[in-house]
Amino acid sequence: MKIGILLENPIQVGGGFNQAINAIVQLQRIIGKQHEVVAFTTIKANLQHIKRLGVPAEYLPAVGKLSRIALAVLRRLIRKEIGKAWMAHKIENALLKAGMDLGYFVTHSSTPNYFRKLNYVTTVLDLCHRDDLEFPEVSADGRFEEREWHFSTCLPRAVAVLVASHQLLKRIVVRYGVDEERMIAMPFEPSPFLSEAHSIDRTAVLAKYGLRDGYYFYPAQFWPHKNHIRILEAIPSLKQKTAVNSDIRVVFSGGNSGNLAWIKQQAQRLGVSDNVTFLGFVPVDHMRALYEGALAVVMSTYFGPTNLPPLEAWAVGRPLIYSAHLNEQIGDAALFADADDAEEWADAMLRIRDPAVAVDLIEKGRKQLKAIDTERLEAETLFVHRLEQFAQRRKCWE
Structure with a gap:
């Protein structure tokens, strides 16, 4: 069986890209000896990142060779259903021509909504347009309706649906009526690029950015839901609670x-x-x-139920402060603060300056990461079983 993995996002999307890369590496590892796995990307710059991790990858120029005028027209159409359908048709035909038996979409993608022949596996990272619909990035300009249509169209047709947690799995079953046996709760894991083999020395990196050890680090794109404002609001209170000469530094x-x-x-x-x-x-x-270089990793986001930075903080051995309503993934391996309450963030940021508190959280983070690793291994077994089941059924037609 040949499985084509689709990566349609650029590296600039951040955590979503890293999780997609994790999924690509994971599939190659768990089933690459039994079946052929090939990664396809519609973004040429992604090839270097995939290939450096040892996964065969091909560029998929879905639009083909077009004149400048035709390309300009297509870019306008992509925003409309006719353009999305045209692009999906080109991608599906390219995968079928390459002999793929199954497509695997490792991020949110509307492309499989328009597939007519090729079976596919898809991924759901969140349902935040339902959970936190106040935020413009999931509600304004038709985005809420677009997400609703996507999930109700894409999920019921999927051979398998990979989700980030059991909590999210249950929500999908209730909201979209997807058969639970077709769904797999696959926990996130830290970015493969976080390993020492793929990293530059800390001294050189901090010098490049003019930083010294001991800052609060928040790695996140600047979306409204990331709630950077709460960290900013916490700083004045934190400064009042610490010594006059304390160096309070937040790095975004x-x-x-x-x-x-x-x-x-x-x-x-x-x-x-x-x-x-x-x-x-x-x-x-x-x-x-x-x-x-961080004193602690802070993540005041509203969206979840899972995110990558907590796992990466634990993997590197840094203590974590996290939004309290997203504690399912975290256990006791963080200090928690209400995403609406800057004073709680200031108190947690003060408390984590105590070395004893930090050391305790680092150890709990290591244990939580091991527990998640065990859960992931169980999920991988289920995923392999589902893929092997499909492989047997795929033998029934040409």
């Missing part, structure tokens, strides 16, 4: 998804601009060093 890394200017404006309004460093999007080989 991540690309701008439309909210960066607002956050910088709020930092000025609150008088904390001098305490905040905005790194922007950083190369993957800098991330381990940025984690290692």
Whole structure:
């Protein structure tokens, strides 16, 4: 059997890209000896990242060779259903021509909604348009309706649906009526690029950004739901609670998804601009060093129920402060603060400066990571079984 993995997002999307890369490496590892696994990407720059991890990869120029005028027209159409359907048709035909028996979409993708022949596995990372529908990135300009249509169309037709947690699995069953036996709760894992083999020395990285050890680190794109504002609001209170000469430094890394200017404006309004460093999007080989230099990792996001930075903090051995409503993934391996309450964040940021508290959380993080690893191994067994089941059924037709 030949399985074609589809990667349609650029590296700039951050955690979503890293989790997609994890899924690609995972499939090659768990079933690559029994079946042929090939990664396809519609973004040529992704090839270097996939190939450096030892997975066969091919560029899929879905649009083919078009004139400049035709390409401009297509880009406008892509925003409409006719354009999306056309693109999906081209991708499906390319996969069938390459002899693929099964497609595997490792991120949220509307492409399989339009497939007419090829079976597929799909991925659901969250249902935040339902859980936190106030945020414009999942509700404005028809995004809520688009997500609803996508999930109700794509999920029932999938050979298997991989989700990030059992909590999310249950929500999908209730909200979209998907058969539970076709779903697999596959826990996240830290980015493969976080290993020392793929990382640059900490001293060099911190020097590049003008940083010293001991900052609060929040790696996240600048979406409204990432709730950077709560960390900014916590800084004045934290400064009052610490010694006068304490160096309070918050480091934000991540690309701008439309909210960066607002956050910088709020930092000025609150008088904390001098305490905040905005790194922007950083190369993957800098991330381990940025984690290692942190006093603690902070993540005040509203969206979940799972996220990558907690796992990466534990993998590198840094203590974590996390949004309290997302505690299912975390166990007791973090200090928790209400995502709505800046004072709670200030208290947690103060408490984690105690070395004894930090050491305790680091050890609990290691244990939680091991528990998640065990859960993932069980999920991988289920995934292999489902794929082998499909492989037997695929023999029934040409």
